[in-house]
Amino acid sequence: MSEEAKKGYSVPIGPIHPALKEPILFTFQMNGEKVEKVDFAPGKAHRGIEWMGMRRNPVQIVHLTDRICGICGVSHTLAFSRAVEQVAEIEVPERAHYVRTIIAEYERIQSHLLWAGVAAHELGFDTLFYLAWRVREESLDVIEYLTGNRVNYGIVQVGGVRRDITADQFPRIEASLSYYEDLFGKMLTLFLEDTTIKMRSRNTGVMNQQEALELCAIGPTARASGLNMDVRQDSPYAAYGDVDVRAVMPEQYLGEARGDVYDRIVVRLLEVKQSIDIVRQCMDQMPAGEVTAEPKIPKLLALCKKAEGEAVGRVEAPRGECLHYVRMDGHEQPLAWKVKASTYSNQMSWLKILQGEQLADIPIIVASIDPCMSCTDRVTVLRDGRRDVLTKEELHRLSVEKTRRLQS
Amino acid sequence: MIPVFGIDPLQVVGGTIAVAVLGVLAGLVFLGIDRKVTAHMQARIGPPIRQPFRDVRKLLCKDSIVPENAIPWLFNAAPIVALASAIVILLYLPAGSIAPVFGGYGDIILVMYLLTVPALAMVAGGFASGSPYATVGSQREMVTMISYEFPLAIAIIAVAWRLAAAGIADPFSIATIAANPVWSVVGPLGFAGCLILLVVLAWVTPAELSRIPCDTPEAETELAGGLLVEYSGRNLALFYLASGVKTVAMASLAVALFLPWNISGYLALPPAAGYAADIAFFLLKMLVVVFFSVSVIRVGMARFRITHVVSVYWGYLAGLGLLGLLLVVLDVAFGAGVIA
Numbered sequence: 135m136s137e138e139a140k141k142g143y144s145v146p147i148g149p150i151h152p153a154l155k156e157p158i159l160f161t162f163q164m165n166g167e168k169v170e171k172v173d174f175a176p177g178k179a180h181r182g183i184e185w186m187g188m189r190r191n192p193v194q195i196v197h198l199t200d201r202i203c204g205i206c207g208v209s210h211t212l213a214f215s216r217a218v219e220q221v222a223e224i225e226v227p228e229r230a231h232y233v234r235t236i237i238a239e240y241e242r243i244q245s246h247l248l249w250a251g252v253a254a255h256e257l258g259f260d261t262l263f264y265l266a267w268r269v270r271e272e273s274l275d276v277i278e279y280l281t282g283n284r285v286n287y288g289i290v291q292v293g294g295v296r297r298d299i300t301a302d303q304f305p306r307i308e309a310s311l312s313y314y315e316d317l318f319g320k321m322l323t324l325f326l327e328d329t330t331i332k333m334r335s336r337n338t339g340v341m342n343q344q345e346a347l348e349l350c351a352i353g354p355t356a357r358a359s360g361l362n363m364d365v366r367q368d369s370p371y372a373a374y375g376d377v378d379v380r381a382v383m384p385e386q387y388l389g390e391a392r393g394d395v396y397d398r399i400v401v402r403l404l405e406v407k408q409s410i411d412i413v414r415q416c417m418d419q420m421p422a423g424e425v426t427a428e429p430k431i432p433k434l435l436a437l438c439k440k441a442e443g444e445a446v447g448r449v450e451a452p453r454g455e456c457l458h459y460v461r462m463d464g465h466e467q468p469l470a471w472k473v474k475a476s477t478y479s480n481q482m483s484w485l486k487i488l489q490g491e492q493l494a495d496i497p498i499i500v501a502s503i504d505p506c507m508s509c510t511d512r513v514t515v516l517r518d519g520r521r522d523v524l525t526k527e528e529l530h531r532l533s534v535e536k537t538r539r540l541q542s
Numbered sequence: 543m544i545p546v547f548g549i550d551p552l553q554v555v556g557g558t559i560a561v562a563v564l565g566v567l568a569g570l571v572f573l574g575i576d577r578k579v580t581a582h583m584q585a586r587i588g589p590p591i592r593q594p595f596r597d598v599r600k601l602l603c604k605d606s607i608v609p610e611n612a613i614p615w616l617f618n619a620a621p622i623v624a625l626a627s628a629i630v631i632l633l634y635l636p637a638g639s640i641a642p643v644f645g646g647y648g649d650i651i652l653v654m655y656l657l658t659v660p661a662l663a664m665v666a667g668g669f670a671s672g673s674p675y676a677t678v679g680s681q682r683e684m685v686t687m688i689s690y691e692f693p694l695a696i697a698i699i700a701v702a703w704r705l706a707a708a709g710i711a712d713p714f715s716i717a718t719i720a721a722n723p724v725w726s727v728v729g730p731l732g733f734a735g736c737l738i739l740l741v742v743l744a745w746v747t748p749a750e751l752s753r754i755p756c757d758t759p760e761a762e763t764e765l766a767g768g769l770l771v772e773y774s775g776r777n778l779a780l781f782y783l784a785s786g787v788k789t790v791a792m793a794s795l796a797v798a799l800f801l802p803w804n805i806s807g808y809l810a811l812p813p814a815a816g817y818a819a820d821i822a823f824f825l826l827k828m829l830v831v832v833f834f835s836v837s838v839i840r841v842g843m844a845r846f847r848i849t850h851v852v853s854v855y856w857g858y859l860a861g862l863g864l865l866g867l868l869l870v871v872l873d874v875a876f877g878a879g880v881i882a
Contacts, residue, residue: 145674152766167678167848258754258761258845264584330755330844493678494764494847 142170145493149178153256153497156507160500164493172488175523176481179507180514184471191466192218192292192438193431199458200286202473203509205245208237209451210458210473210509211290216371216447217460218292218468222438227424228373230294232416235373236307237280237289238449239409239416243314244273245452246402246409249504250325253399256497257334262324269317276310279303293434294426304417311410318407325399326387335395339487339499342393349483353454353476354401355503358384359393365450377415382408395495395502402504405452439466451476453504461540470540475509557643558633565632568825569786570594572793575829576837583841594786601779609772611672620667621773621780627659628787635794636720638820639804649714650698653795657694657750660784661687664759667781668769679768682848683752683759689855690749690756696863697739697746700870701799704728704736708880720802727880728873735869740800742863747792747835749855751785754840758848789836793828796835801827 142165149157157178163171183202187195192214199214200207212234219226251266274284280299281287289295299307325331341351346359356363364381366374382404384390384397391397428434444461454476461470480503487499524532574591581588608614633643634653661683668680701724705713708727712718724736749756760768770781805823806816846854 143674143677145678152762153764164678254844258757259843260754261584261841262844264586268585328844330846333850334844334847492847492849494758494761494845497764 142166147496147500153500155252155501156505158505158507160496162488162493162496167493169488169491169493169496172485174481174484176507177511177514180511181508184473184512187471188467188469191435192460192468193435195468195471196291197286197288199473200288203475203506204285205248205506206241206451206453206456206509207286208234208241208290209449209456210475212238212372213447213449213451213456213458214460214471214473215290215292216449217445217458218438218441218447218462220445220447221443221460221462222292222441224293224427224437226294226427228421229298229423230425230427231373232420233295233297233299233425234290235377236299236413236416237277237287237295238372239412240273240277240280241287242409242452243406244270244277245504246406247273249402249452249501250321250399253395253498253501254325254331256501257331259328259331262328262331265324266321269314269321272310272313276307279306291426291434292438293428294424296426298425299420307413307417311414314406314410318410321406322403325403326396331399332396334495334498335399335502337392338395338495339491339502340392340394341483341487343391345486346393346483349486350479351454351483351503352479353450353452353504354382354398354405355454355480355483357381358391358397358401360385360391365448365455369448371449373416373419374412376419377412379408379412395498398502435466438462440464444470453477453506453509454480456509473509473512475506477503477505477507477510478512481505481510554643558629561632561643562629564637565629565787565790566783568828569783569788569790570598572789572829572832573786576789576832579833579837580841583837594782598779598782601774601782602776604775606775606777607772609672612772613670613672616666616670617772618777620663620670621777621784624660624663624667624784625780625787627656627663628784628791630659631656631791632787632794634716635791635798636716636802637794638822638824639806639817640821641717648716650702650716650719650799651714653716654691654695654698657788657791657795658687658691660788661750663784664769664781667773667777668759671769671772673772675765675767675771676769679759679761679765679771682761682851683769685848686749686752686756686759686851689852690746690859693742693855693859693863694746694750696860696867697743698799700735700739700863700867704732704870704874707874716798720798723802724800728870729876730873731876732870732873735866735873736800738862738866738869740796742859742866743796743799744831744835745839745859746855747796747831748839749851750792751789751836753836755843755846756851757845758851761845789832790828792835793831794824796831797824797827801831 142163145162145164148154148159159175161173162169183198187198196211196215199210202210247266247270251263254262254266277287278284281289281297289297341359343360346356346361351359362381362383366379367381382401384400387400387404428437441462442464447458449456456476457474459472460468463469483503488496491499573594577593578588578591608617631653634648636642665680665683668676701719702713704724704727705719705722710718710722728736752759760770773781804820806820809819811819
């Protein structure tokens with residue numbers, strides 16, 4: 135066999151491909167149907183949101199953060215608000231914490247169901263895809279009922295929330311919760327006991343606990359590999375300190391964590407159940423009171439303008455930890471704002487979990503970490519009209535420079 | 543007209559044109575019904591049944607783009623070969639009580655081989671596209687073909703062999719198979735065996751037609767259309783028509799093998815009405831076959847990995863087929879049913 139033939143061939147997947155819901159470029163070195171080598175190039179969905187944000191005030195930015203991601207908008211807004219609230223030392227009223235928690239959990243329900251549908255579609259199981267997305271509608275309806283919007287809810291504001299959830303809205307919420315509870319058993323059976331799904335997802339895209347730790351995986355991806363971590367449990371924010379939240383691990387359902395695609399399906403489905411419980415607890419314990427620390431926007435702005443310092447807001451988004459770093463220096467707009475979405479941490483695990491897998495499994499493995507490129511893409515390097523790849527040393531040098539700039 | 547090699551040219555030409563037109567029409571209608579029924583099973587509304595006709599019309603209006611890397615003559619020839627060979631299969635299969643155009647000139651083994659030609663044309667077209675997706679798709683199509691041939695051959699040969707054991711002359715002729723339903727000659731064991739073979743044939747159909755769970759060669763989410771990825775316009779329309787005609791061919795093969803009854807014998811009808819009734823009944827039987835072996839299977843399953851296709855067809859289905867064959871053989875050995 136010649137050297138050329140031994141090398142196999144390369145398959146590009148992306149930037150636009152039916153397997154990908156958002157633009158990113160994968161290059162696979164294939165040997166027959168087997169993946170020999172993987173490389174990926176993100177940065178195709180960069181929109182300069184941080185740039186826009188650093189020219190606006192925090193009250194305006196919360197509406198930008200809503201639009202970082204179409205699925206987990208509230209997680210970004212929550213993380214950003216928490217950062218600003220810490221810098222400006224704004225005390226968020228108890229009730230607002232509960233409203234935030236309820237919305238965040240509904241977001242988790244709709245995000246996980248959306249993901250379940252996508253996963254089924256990647257496996258070529260369109261019936262299940264339609265079913266999952268039809269079921270998902272209920273959570274969107276409730277979100278619309280509570281916030282007025284189906285996506286980009288615009289409910290979280292620095293210092294609280296913009297709308298209260300009143301007691302007369304509880305029956306509608308309760309109806310949707312019992313709707314999901316009734317369906318839950320059926321969904322588990324359909325996804326976890328179907329032969330074809332099991333055949334395709336068991337022992338596919340495996341990442342063990344050690345590897346997950348080394349690759350800094352987070353969220354459901356890490357939990358599926360047996361890492362017991364969840365921001366809601368480890369450093370509770372909003373109302374999570376008051377409710378019972380335990381990280382959902384695949385062991386709870388199967389007795390062991392293998393860290394494969396199947397386990398990731400298990401974790402996400404069980405988290406839907408967990409979210410139902412959390413929303414219910416929140417409704418039971420919801421205290422009375424205001425929902426915002428400062429209803430007058432000019433006054434809120436003045437508060438933010440006076441603030442000086444830096445803070446990090448961490449939130450457990452449906453896909454994992456979402457982190458916002460904000461630094462204010464007594465101006466209206468923040469001096470620095472950095473968004474680190476969950477996919478940013480999870481994407482390196484692609485290199486591990488795609489290695490040696492079948493071409494047929496690429497879509498489901500790529501989807502199994504629930505990637506969100508528009509959350510992740512915070513930078514794209516264009517110099518003289520061409521794209522550059524920065525090495526580790528260059529990145530280090532750049533970040534040192536940036537830190538110096540911030541310190542001066 | 544003067545017969546050439548014992549065939550009346552006018553009858554053959556006329557018959558071929560009629561079969562081609564009707565085959566294409568029936569194929570598109572079946573695709574439309576399949577889409578509608580599938581949509582309803584997935585709780586969707588689905589497109590109207592005439593949607594495939596609209597699709598084809600639209601595709602026929604569009605340009606065919608030939609990629610730079612492609613081998614143009616092969617790339618353009620493949621869809622024509624696929625459609626033509628799919629139509630040729632229909633010339634050997636009976637429709638209701640109407641004998642096939644080439645009834646006397648080929649047997650069921652020929653049909654089995656003809657069934658591979660449209661797939662081979664797609665493979666050639668895929669390789670000629672010069673795209674990595676199409677190349678992988680073509681490789682997968684070949685592997686799929688190798689996988690389903692064996693179970694298909696078992697089902698066909700078992701039926702013909704059972705008819706031979708019953709002392710029926712010329713058992714491999716399709717006319718013979720259609721005229722003597724295998725169910726009428728088997729005993730209880732053979733009946734069970736034939737039921738198993740029917741299931742095997744129903745499972746071979748989605749592989750033959752590249753439908754879920756065996757749509758690995760096209761695999762939208764993996765290969766973005768696989769061996770069809772570079773095809774557009776007229777060429778894609780021809781492949782689409784070919785897939786419709788292949789659906790008809792597979793369904794009528796299943797009908798001829800396992801459901802060959804006609805209803806005109808039971809109804810006192812004038813000859814013309816009798817033919818019409820038989821055709822209607824034949825279409826209904828085909829619809830049942832398409833419903834169970836295409837629509838239901840594709841609603842209820844995820845796509846196989848190509849390795850699964852091989853293990854399922856070479857392993858489970860070939861094993862199941864051999865079990866069916868064994869039961870048919872035991873049927874004869876124990877002297878049940880009709881034996882010469």
